[in-house]
Amino acid sequence: MARFYVGPDASCRRAAAAADVGGWFYRRTMTTTTPILNGPHLRRVRDDGYWRVTAPSGILLGYVEEVEVDGRPRYRATRLHPPLRLVGIGEFAALDEATECLR
Template identity: 45%
Template sequence: MARLDYAGTSTRDRFGVRCMQLHSELWRVTRPDGEVLGYVEQFSDPRGIRFRAKRLVARAQHFLVVGEFWAFDEAVDALR
């Protein structure tokens, strides 16, 4: 699988959510009103490129991994 290329700060709307690329391997996923749903992180796996969906748990000040996926869109869907 090919890596998603970073071309500056970009956004991508998908099924009622907005994905804003923060750097080459991290996207913030928000609702149209700006509420943050979570983050998608791209990482290398021996079998190819994977995408990790995670939410910030503010009270505990850490991230909760929702799941790891082979497709970016699947990771975004997990946060909706």
């Protein structure tokens, strides 16, 4: 399927046609089977609700601690700033939210 584009020279037309590799059906139906592993990872440090949050590369991003406020579990996120300085980010209702804020 050749497409022709109006451009300053023939090389622009060839580049634009090469960019449309599979057509609209290919773009619509193409899916990936590889899992996307770009989010932060949790690792439990203590049994009483304390997690270490690391990047996929292994760099330590901070910690998440489970605290109880008014009988409900809350999750307190703390970011690690070098050298060994902990800065509180905030409290969240869900563990996933506390983890994502450290991304």
